Amino acid sequence: MAHDEVNVRSAPKLDSEIISVISQNDSYPILEEKSNWIQIELNDGQTGWVMSKLIKKSEEADSDDNSMTTSDPVLKDKRVGTVGVSTLYVRSSASQQAPIIATLKRNYIITITNERNGWYEIDFNGQTGWVGSQYIINENSEPGSTQETIIIHDDTNIRSEPTTTSLIVKRAKNGEVFPISAKKDNWYEITLANGTSAYVASWVVQTSNQAISNMDSGSVQHKTIVIDAGHGGYDSGTIGTQGTLEKSLTLKTAKLLEKKLKDAGANVYMTRDDNFFVSLQSRVAISHQWHADAFISIHFDSFTNSSVRGNTAYYYSTIKDQKLAADIQSEIEKQSSLPSRGVLFGDYFVLRENKQPAALFELGYLSHPQEEAIVSTNDYHERVTEAILSGLEDYFN
Structure with missing residues (x-):
């Protein structure tokens, strides 16, 4: 037999809570049969449901009592699912310690072929591997199940x-x-x-399929990230056509990014966490003090020609910084509705004087009236911070 454990669930559907796990050759009384499920009584008196295809009734094995033993838990009816986190590791077996064989991005469509102890065996791009079931959104759940x-x-x-x-x-x-x-x-x-x-x-x-604080991305776990919210205090930065202050947008974006990175397990330090002025020298010093694995400087742009728009990534050192800027900008291009102005060399103090990997991002033009409105929305902040997180995961991979 390929597998030796079967999940016991609280209700006869695949997205219900797992209340126990039973082992190969265990026997349990059968209380009820319903569709493709069997209700059993566990040794502690609890009742639960197992998929009938995963077990074998003892009467089928020339026994007279109405009980069952476990069988091979392979899903005969394949299901389609979608990756529900920004980066998902695919492993060679159903274990957090198993080797990583691939990574999948949010919204990637996979086929679920097997289930075991909170893991799905999946088919993807001609390959087979295992992922945590909580990170997959089921596209064709059983009738009656609700996401x-x-x-x-x-x-x-x-x-x-x-x-x-x-x-x-x-x-x-x-x-x-x-x-x-x-x-x-x-x-x-x-x-x-x-x-x-x-x-x-x-x-x-x-x-309901996702775990916010325990993603199987892991690539930013224990990494030290310094987030630099541009400007602050008496330095307002650029001012938009409708009066939007760059310093306010950079701080709001930086705080949201801080939360997402901390949720993903990173060590995060801010060059400022409120509306006060911080010198360029101090910003770089913070990067050096904490030996940042990545320094992310957040800005919004302006130009005399109000038709200019888009977001831009800047690096100083080709060897030290360019990959960081490029990996993040690639994800911003996917998530943002704004045009990309690419990854460019930038002779900025916080990049030039920084010994740690550093990149600066201009996330839109406040001098463009429509773009000013877009970059001021919660939706846009969600998109770009999700993109920066995904880009950092790509960079550390």
């Missing part, structure tokens, strides 16, 4: 259509939960309390 989206930031926009320009019908609070009825591109269609349908962007929520 939920969990709001993780206050004032998250719930919209009438799956676009960032559609009508906001609700501002949800951190911790609110909504059933998911469908997925459309990078949006979830959800059901509100009054029964109406609405949409929330996938990049600003978690689902």
Whole structure:
């Protein structure tokens, strides 16, 4: 037999809670059969459900009592799933200690062929491997199973259509939960309390399949990241056409990035965490003090020609900095709706004088009226911080 353990669940569906794990050749009384599931009584008196295809009734083995033993837990009906975290490690077996054989990005579609103790065996790109089941969003769950989206930031926009320009019908609070009825591109269609349908962007929520604080990315775990929120205090930075202050946007973006990096296991230090002035020398000194594995400087741009727009990554040293800038900018290009101006050489003090790997990002033009409005939204901050996190994971891989 290929596997020797079977999950016992609280209800007869694959996304229900695992309450126990039983071993090969164990026997348990059968209480009820329902569809493709069997309810059993465990030794401690608990009752639970196992998939009938994973066990063998003792009467099928020439026994008279109504009990069962475990069988090979291979899923005969393959299921489709989608990667629900920014970076997911695929391992050679169902263990955190198993070798990593590949990495998959958010929204990558896989086929689930097997399940074992909180792990899925998957087919992807002609290969086979194992991933944590909590990081996969099931696309064709069993009838009656329901996925939920969990709001993780206050004032998250719930919209009438799956676009960032559609009508906001609700501002949800951190911790609110909504059933998911469908997925459309990078949006979830959800059901509100009054029964109406609405949409929330996938990049600003978690689902019930995901674990926020224990992602299997790991590539930023224990890395030291210094986040440099540009300007501050009497140095406002550029001022947008509608009066937006660069120093406020850089701090808001930096704080959101700080939270995401800490959730992913990184050691994070800020050059400033409030509206005060920090000299360029001090910013670099913080990078040196903490021996930063990456120094990320966040800015927003301006130009005399108000038609100029887009985001840009800058590096100083080709050897030390360019890969960091390029890996992050590549992810920003995927997540941001703004045009990319590429990865360019920049003779900036915080790059030039920095002994640690460093990159500076201009995340949009406040001198462009429409772009100023875009980069001031929570949606945009969510997108670019998610992109920076993914880019750092790529860089450390």
